Amino acid sequence: MNTILSVRHLSKEIKGRSIVKDISFDVLEGEIVGLLGANGAGKTTIMKMIVGLSKISAGDVWIAGNSMKTQFSKALDNLGAVIEAPAFYPYLRGYENLRQYQRLHKNTSKDWLLEVANLVGIDHALKQRVGTYSLGMKQRLGIAQALLKKPKLLVLDEPLNGLDPAGVRETRNYLSKIASELGVSALISSHQLSEIEQMASRVIVIQEGSLMIEQQIGYEAGDGGLQLTLHVND
Ligand code: ATP
Numbered sequence: 001m002n003t004i005l006s007v008r009h010l011s012k013e014i015k016g017r018s019i020v021k022d023i024s025f026d027v028l029e030g031e032i033v034g035l036l037g038a039n040g041a042g043k044t045t046i047m048k049m050i051v052g053l054s055k056i057s058a059g060d061v062w063i064a065g066n067s068m069k070t071q072f073s074k075a076l077d078n079l080g081a082v083i084e085a086p087a088f089y090p091y092l093r094g095y096e097n098l099r100q101y102q103r104l105h106k107n108t109s110k111d112w113l114l115e116v117a118n119l120v121g122i123d124h125a126l127k128q129r130v131g132t133y134s135l136g137m138k139q140r141l142g143i144a145q146a147l148l149k150k151p152k153l154l155v156l157d158e159p160l161n162g163l164d165p166a167g168v169r170e171t172r173n174y175l176s177k178i179a180s181e182l183g184v185s186a187l188i189s190s191h192q193l194s195e196i197e198q199m200a201s202r203v204i205v206i207q208e209g210s211l212m213i214e215q216q217i218g219y220e221a222g223d224g225g226l227q228l229t230l231h232v233n234d
Helices: 043-050 072-077 094-104 110-120 135-147 165-182
Strands: 003-014 017-028 032-036 058-063 079-082 153-156 185-190 202-207 210-222 225-232
Touching: 003 043, 003 185, 017 043, 017 058, 017 185, 017 210, 032 043, 032 165, 043 058, 043 185, 058 072, 072 079, 079 135, 094 110, 094 135, 110 135, 110 165, 135 153, 135 165, 165 185
Parallel strands: 032 185, 032 202, 079 153, 153 185
Antiparallel strands: 003 017, 003 058, 202 210, 210 225
């Protein structure tokens, strides 16, 4: 399987403090990988470097084979990201917001816009003004927007944060569909394994800026039924 995201020896120093320390991992085609860690572990800083929002202090990131340092535009062409709450035009409807974004990216397929809206579950709300959207609906609109340019990789910072249990379930379902039906790879951060274990095939655990664990997620039948097992990669 093709490697869509390759992170090598990624490091970040801010004001003499080492925030991210020599992190390396891959995300393969169609794979969802969870980036786990407590508050302040360094997840957002790692993601910001991966998507080009923060300067890389050392190491590099390749998206679909393109270096963030030397092939920035080509790397971005293959990337969709929601790192912080994206800004929308509150007086425009959901549909108009997405069309506006499409125009910026010279991609005008209305069919694709509707397919993406349907996939993330905002098709029924496209005629509403975005100012009336709930947090969860804005989150979905942000992910729809990130998908409009048909990226090979989605990078999402805590997309399950602040959602109620039904919202968490629905978000997990459509993110799994995005990976399985569109073949888009995803790196998704979270505080908790329990939030993403059902959709990720692998998790990476960050502690104080270092990669502590990289594990496959699997399920095995045991005495107590189906048990979650973590297989340590060497
Ligand atoms: P959370 O889950 O709370 O968002 P996180 O794992 O995403 O946490 P980061 O936001 O990446 O963690 O922060 C990692 C560490 O780097 C924290 O100690 C934070 O205070 C520090 N940090 C991040 N950005 C800056 C900055 N611009 N200046 C100084 N320190 C920073």
